[in-house]
Amino acid sequence: MTDDRLEHVAGLVCVICEQTYPAEEAGYVCRECGNEGILDVRYDYDLVGARLSRESLAADRNMTMWRYRPLMPVAADAAVPPLTVGWTPTYDAPRLAGTLGLTKVWVKDEGRQPTASLKDRASAMAIVKAREAGAEVVTTASTGNAAAALSGLSASVGQKNVIFVPESAPQAKIAQLLAYGSTVALVKGNYGDAFNLCMKASAEYGWYNRNTGFNPYMTEGKKTAGLEILEQLEWEVPDAIFVSVGDGSIIGGIHKAMKDALGLGWIDHTPRIFGIQAAGSDYLVQAFENDEDVLTKAPIAADTVADSISADLPRDRIKAMAAVRETDGAYLRVSDDEILAAVPVLARGSGVFAEPAGAAAYAGLVAAVERGFVGASDRVVVLSTGSGLKDVASAMKAVTAAGTEPMVIAPTLEALKDALAQRAND
Numbered sequence: 001m002t003d004d005r006l007e008h009v010a011g012l013v014c015v016i017c018e019q020t021y022p023a024e025e026a027g028y029v030c031r032e033c034g035n036e037g038i039l040d041v042r043y044d045y046d047l048v049g050a051r052l053s054r055e056s057l058a059a060d061r062n063m064t065m066w067r068y069r070p071l072m073p074v075a076a077d078a079a080v081p082p083l084t085v086g087w088t089p090t091y092d093a094p095r096l097a098g099t100l101g102l103t104k105v106w107v108k109d110e111g112r113q114p115t116a117s118l119k120d121r122a123s124a125m126a127i128v129k130a131r132e133a134g135a136e137v138v139t140t141a142s143t144g145n146a147a148a149a150l151s152g153l154s155a156s157v158g159q160k161n162v163i164f165v166p167e168s169a170p171q172a173k174i175a176q177l178l179a180y181g182s183t184v185a186l187v188k189g190n191y192g193d194a195f196n197l198c199m200k201a202s203a204e205y206g207w208y209n210r211n212t213g214f215n216p217y218m219t220e221g222k223k224t225a226g227l228e229i230l231e232q233l234e235w236e237v238p239d240a241i242f243v244s245v246g247d248g249s250i251i252g253g254i255h256k257a258m259k260d261a262l263g264l265g266w267i268d269h270t271p272r273i274f275g276i277q278a279a280g281s282d283y284l285v286q287a288f289e290n291d292e293d294v295l296t297k298a299p300i301a302a303d304t305v306a307d308s309i310s311a312d313l314p315r316d317r318i319k320a321m322a323a324v325r326e327t328d329g330a331y332l333r334v335s336d337d338e339i340l341a342a343v344p345v346l347a348r349g350s351g352v353f354a355e356p357a358g359a360a361a362y363a364g365l366v367a368a369v370e371r372g373f374v375g376a377s378d379r380v381v382v383l384s385t386g387s388g389l390k391d392v393a394s395a396m397k398a399v400t401a402a403g404t405e406p407m408v409i410a411p412t413l414e415a416l417k418d419a420l421a422q423r424a425n426d
Contacts, residue, residue, distance in 0.1 A: 005075035008047045012039040012216055015318045016295065023073065028214050035199075036295060038318060039216035040256075041073050045263045054266055057231060063087040065121055065224040071260055073220050074128050083114040083156045085124045086224055090232040090381065093350040096362075097380075100369050104379040106238070107350045108229055111358070111387030115145075115152040115176060117308075118225055118250060118385045123149035125221030126210040127159060135208035137162060141198035143191050143246070143307045144173030145357075145386055150210055151180040162207065164194040170307060170391045192299065192312045212249035213315025219253045226257025229381055230267060238271045239378040240329070242368070244360040244385060245275040245284055246309030248320025254383070255323030271381075273329040274373070275320065276364030278304035278339060283314055284321060288331035294321050305336040305394055308357035308386060330373055334363040342366070343388060343398035353388035353395075361385070 009023040014030035014037045021030075021039065030037025052070040060067050065086030069076065090108045097105040110118035123146065130138045140150045141164040154161040163177050167186040177184045187194040195211065202209040212218045230237065243251040251273060258270040277285050281302035287294050299313035314320055324331055334342075339356050342363035347353045354362075361382045368374050388395045399405075407423065409415040 005077070006073065008044050008051070008070060009073050010042045010044045012041055014038070015040055015322075026216070028209060028216065035214065036318075038213060038316065040319070041216055041220055043071065043260065043263075049264050052264075054235060065124065065221070068224050068227050071227075071264075072125070072224075073217055074125075074132075078128050078132065081124050081127050081153050081156045083120070083124070083153060085113060085120045085153075087228060088112045088225075090229055091350055091352065096346070096349040099349065100366065101376050102369070102374065102380055103377050104238075105365070106233070106381045107346070107352045107362075108225065108381060108383050109352045110225065110383065110385050111352065111354065111389075113149075115148045116387035116390060117145040117149060118222065118383075119146040119149035120153065121224055122146065122212060122218040122221040122249070123153040123210065125217050126150060126208070126215070127153050127157060129217050130159065130208035130210075131157075133208055136160060137205065137207040138210055139163070139198055139202050139207040140210040141165070141191065141195040143310060144169045145308050145390065146210070146212065147182075148173055148176040148180075151177045151182040154182065155180040162201070164198040164201070166190050166194050168307075170393065172390055172392060190302070190312065191310060195315065211315065212247050213317070218249055219256055219316070219319065222250050222253030223257040223260065225250075225383065226254040227261065230257070230261055235266060237267050237269060238381045240272045240274055240368075240374055241381045241383065242274045242276060242361040242365045243383045244306070244309050244357050244364070245277050245320060245331075246281065246311045246314065246357070248284065248314040248316035250383070250385060251275050251323045252316050252319030255319070255327065258327070270327050273323045273327045274364060274368060275324050275329070275331045276360050277331065277333050278306045278309060278360060279333045279335045280304035281306075281310045282333045283311065284317060285331040285333045287317075287321065288324065294318060304339075305397075306339050306356035306360050307391070308355065309360060330368075332364050332367050332371075332373075334360060334367055337401075338363045338367070340394065340398040340401055343395060344402045344404065346382075346384065347388070352384050354384040355386045355388050355390040356394050358384035358386050358388075
């Protein structure tokens, strides 16, 4: 039976064998290709275009991700979580542009989301789809941000959830999970171990699985960040977008936004998309440089200060590689030192305080300028994926390395004058 409420969804297509499944029959992955057969949601653009346009968006006062509902795999009458997810600001950053010798640099600040990261977009989608499926429990594995996002969005509607995170996850992220009342499993291992256990548990107990690179609908939530970039730039396509990459779902979502906008005639070309990885977690950089098949390339041993983009085996790697190759972009690696150095530079140059994973995108832009991948006439967007308050320990390392320390003084005006004079002489 066809679900008329999802008539705008043309089907879900396997990224490997291209088998198409009707929306009402599709599972998480392709039945022929197994867990690697990630599905991609396709739309009837004629039908979507009759319901949604650049003009209707301009008149829409719903300033959340759900303003794009006709271009999302949800019914028009589906209940959505009450937290305000989406429509984060895209700031003009002229001082950063001037420092880099570029025409324009914008910074999209996803730290402004309810749980302070872009992952809220996917988790909001997960809640809607889990309720649609009648799931009692929703689960995910995460290095912290996706977990916090699912935890917070679940709390907003009273949805039971079980979260798997590595025991080494930053305390600020673990604190969020516990505050929201999630059932939390700290796994003695890395993200890959947490992911594998979550997969087994969801299959064993029938929990709704929010994991990116497995659940096809998470891309559809994350793509709304890309749609917002286009709309906030008044549909003038930037020359390049820089995205930090771990599992690969965010960069895949940004690419999906561009393809959808192109399919609807909202833009006439796509920007180049650059994926930035930490040198200690550079699976996709290796594959890009060596022209390797990401479907068969073996996992690496990931180790980076940017925990949110640490992945031995990026789960959404097929879509992630396509995002770069199909837009004439590139994958670039940056060191942990470069990532930490980018935290205060981005904060002081734009006012956006990013966690290491978010700052990695800016570090990648710096590297791209140095290598000639972007030039003086280019207009560039940096996607900052999460707040610096997510990892205060790393932020303190970053500012210390930058030579910034507080003045410790007695509570007198004379002590202040002496300290200021000393600082002026340093």
